[in-house]
Amino acid sequence: MRSDRILLAHGSGGTMMKELIEEVFVAGFGDEVLLRMDDAAALDFPGSRLAFSTDTYVVHPLFFPGGDIGKLAVCGTVNDVATSGARPLYLSVGFVLEEGMPVEDLRRILVSMHDAAAEAGVRIVTGDTKVVERGHGDGCYINTAGVGVLPDGVDLSGSHCKPGDVVLLSGTLGDHGIAIVSTREGLEFSTDIRTDAAPLAALVSAVLEAAPDVRCFRDPTRGGLASTLNELAGASGVSITVEETAVPVNDQVRGASEMLGYDVFQVANEGKMVAILPPEQAEAALAAMKGAPYGAEAAIIGVVAEAPAGKVYVRTAFGATRIMDMLVGEQLPRIC
Numbered sequence: 001m002r003s004d005r006i007l008l009a010h011g012s013g014g015t016m017m018k019e020l021i022e023e024v025f026v027a028g029f030g031d032e033v034l035l036r037m038d039d040a041a042a043l044d045f046p047g048s049r050l051a052f053s054t055d056t057y058v059v060h061p062l063f064f065p066g067g068d069i070g071k072l073a074v075c076g077t078v079n080d081v082a083t084s085g086a087r088p089l090y091l092s093v094g095f096v097l098e099e100g101m102p103v104e105d106l107r108r109i110l111v112s113m114h115d116a117a118a119e120a121g122v123r124i125v126t127g128d129t130k131v132v133e134r135g136h137g138d139g140c141y142i143n144t145a146g147v148g149v150l151p152d153g154v155d156l157s158g159s160h161c162k163p164g165d166v167v168l169l170s171g172t173l174g175d176h177g178i179a180i181v182s183t184r185e186g187l188e189f190s191t192d193i194r195t196d197a198a199p200l201a202a203l204v205s206a207v208l209e210a211a212p213d214v215r216c217f218r219d220p221t222r223g224g225l226a227s228t229l230n231e232l233a234g235a236s237g238v239s240i241t242v243e244e245t246a247v248p249v250n251d252q253v254r255g256a257s258e259m260l261g262y263d264v265f266q267v268a269n270e271g272k273m274v275a276i277l278p279p280e281q282a283e284a285a286l287a288a289m290k291g292a293p294y295g296a297e298a299a300i301i302g303v304v305a306e307a308p309a310g311k312v313y314v315r316t317a318f319g320a321t322r323i324m325d326m327l328v329g330e331q332l333p334r335i336c
Helices: 015-029 069-082 103-120 175-184 201-210 224-236 251-260 279-291
Strands: 041-045 048-057 087-098 123-132 140-149 166-169 216-218 239-243 274-277 299-305 312-315 321-323
Touching: 048 069, 069 087, 069 103, 069 140, 069 201, 087 103, 087 201, 103 123, 103 140, 166 279, 175 251, 201 279, 216 224, 224 239, 224 274, 224 312, 274 279, 279 299
Parallel strands: 087 123, 239 312
Antiparallel strands: 041 048, 048 140, 087 140, 166 274, 166 299, 216 274, 239 299, 312 321
């Protein structure tokens, strides 16, 4: 560990968070399922296989264009369970509420959670509530855990990518991160930038039906596409090259990222999915993505190669190639 204290950067989704997880949590627990480092754990139960995932949401502000912390909490955990190929079924919800939070704000958050769960086809079946002193909770924190059923024969993991595979992305990058920072900083843009938070289990299911040999899915949240692809390249011991011109980005998000000095590949997303799969199934998978909810702007954005292992590159519009680094430090804290 390069620091003996917890820093905001340890929650960024970048290299310092990777260091914290690997050198503290994984070293401390050491479970073989945990060592796979996937977004959801695939677990064998008598007569079935389950996927299980959990996440905690501390986004600031609580409400932002297109959503709020409640919608984010449901969609985020549904999507993590879905990355395993499972059908999400049940959620638990834990609240940490700050003394003085308006009850009407809490009701508004619960409506968002109810609606997002209904759209995703999941049930919120258990939960917990704690209240902390004024000034110690920033309104509301939410933990959600999700359980889903894995179909027979489905074994997805970030360690399964192979040379020759193709990289698909389900839509535009950076919408969520820019929506948060614009609200937080009071920035005014000429167009309405909204979070992309959405439940993607139906999209994942459609892709798996069209392309049964998918290696893995991953939602590029904290640290953005850059951190996600670096994690997958490292886990599989391969390299990945992305075609910059193939990556969909809304013009207003691209402009805002440039104005703020952000690399759009490192900006967080909450309603996008990356899929890596064999090239002979790429077109079928792309068509399935485009035909699924929230996948209309899907694109094939890159390819997997054998070497150099663990590296990710971007081929620019000018034909040059540069390294796509993981986020280092904290670009934008409290993003989810």
